[in-house]
Amino acid sequence: MTPSLPLLAVAALVTGLLGAPGREVSPVGDVVEHVAGHASGTYWTPQRMARAVPIGLLGGLQKITTAGPGAPSVLPSVARAALPPAAEAVLAPAQAARRSTATTGTTRTTGATRTRQAAAMPPATTSGTRWGAGGSVTRTTGRVFLTLNGVDFSCSASAVHGANRDLVVTAGHCVKDGAGDWAENWTFVPGYDEGRQPYGAFPARRMFVAGPWSRSGNDDYDVGMVAVDDRDGRHLTDLVGGQPIAFDPPRSRRTYGFGFPADPPYDGERLLYCAGVPHGDPQGQTRDQGLRCNLTAGASGGPWLSGFDPVSGRGTLTSVSSFKYSNDHRTMYGPYFGSAVRDLYRTAERA
Template identity: 45%
Template sequence: MNPPVLSTLVAGAASAVFAVTGAPLPVSPAASPAPSSSAAAAPAAAPERGTGPAAAAAAPPEGAVVHSTGDGGGPADVLAYWTPERMAEATPLDLATGLTGGATDTVRGLLDSEREQQAEGADASRVREQTDGSIWPGGGRVTRTVGRVFLTIAGRDFVCSAAVVDAANRDTVITAGHCLKNGRGAWADNWTFVPGYTDGREPYGSYVARDMAVPRGWAEQADDDYDFGFAVLHRSGRRHVADRVGSHPLAFERPAGDQVYAFGYPSRRPYSGDDLVYCAGRSFRDTAGTSDYGMGCAMTSGSSGGPWFADFDPASGEGVIMSVVSFKYSDDPRTQYGPFLGPEARELHAYAARL
């Protein structure tokens, strides 16, 4: 079901946010979903189409809605669209009231210190078991498989986060449903995944989406219990994304109470969107009427769609993905929520993995 008041963690270039109804609304200081944004990257080599499209595949599950992008002249045009200037002009939207107030200067100081340590090299010993939003100090697979997503909805440019998952096509990423489709509104255009994004660099290339799949509960009801989805990507430079950076298994119907590590690219102050940021702590069940998980996390807009890991090993950067960054309640900016991945997610992933 839909929580009564929430903030979705997307950032964008326009003063609009996604409401639980799926319709764009003006930014409100104490209400609703806040979309994600920013940054810069040079165009990569034009990708090639993979095994899709959805139209040629078997019928999707009854609970799924699938969209083949058909973006203009193809992937090359999408990559050309994302000029460094256009990315740099994208700005994050506000989240809940007070999210950037009070402790902002203190947090920024801590982030500066973490960035200096990061420059000295990855060190898994600096990874914390409890943090509500720190720059990732380690290395490992997660630094390659998690990336930033650049997308356009209704003429506005936004940014989300996503991660590569195990799939037969080796081209599939998981993200939030609202990073693919504006609830009952429009599908995203120009959807581009940049794995391992750091300070505007594209160390492993850029991958343009060819197919997208979300649960019917998200596409038709904008129900936050179903705020997840999958994008299937074109190859880049003749290579599948999973062959280039690796991938992670999914964990379905995971109980609450796990030690969880959530990752993303938050863009709103005190974060810049240039760094991979993580939160860590125990998950719990939302008590406000959704089936979602919660965890302590102050990541801001731009982190939407980033993976939640259970059974995570900080040394190797590997674990199983049990949820994704979805929303926050506007009166509780230091707690983040992610959907429970149940049978609908299992069926949707199985379908997307074959496209």
């Protein structure tokens, strides 16, 4: 397995064909599938969720490595030291509005109104801000809880549109430990917010990764897709909606990356985001794109949305949070959604 953090672009939308009822799904391309074992309905208690370890940040030679089987449970302080560049970055928009109004004054009504309106819009460039603008992204993004080698972990993920209406996209390392084990007790909690689970929890029924990830942990393919159980007969995207997904997208388009970082200074309880224009991998080791982003472990698998509308909270899924280099803690990398990810999607959405 490549020593990576599994931590933690628009093309035509792809819609696959729904398989006939009861028919086994035939993988499209190089896709590896796993039938998930169901977690006990009482496994993920609030206490167990609170104790789950965020996947990532262990020191590696060139990249920050994942906390996989056999890895020490203590995370290095150097990885935790990456803080937002300014205190304003961790404020919710409403808090930012209050601060802005207080510092600029309200002597002139029109000036104060403009200040409040400007502050209410979430920043279009940020490396770590709490998302407080609402919209679809607050429902479709959620936390993932899983067990690997007997250790409970947390990641992030997104509900996406698919033929089965039950599809979740996350990082490959949040589904399978590269060439190692598949995750157990895998559960998606959309709309998670400070312990609240407004739509309930959705356990995995079938899990999918690309062949190169399953065989060698190749970072270019660090994408996992999971078909989840319905809830009382209602499908996931019928309840929370889903973001569209695209493949072979143009590079260097403004992107918003969301997730639930759980390593300090964050605690995994709130949805945060980064936004900016991604760039290529300067190390030349992957085809991934890098986004300036201070989110920490636990943000793994969170959605990267291009063409994002902050008002509606909708965009197009074009990557997920994957890893950081150990010599650059302020840049998050995400895999490019090319033909291999398209094949992965076409298989998973019919499961």
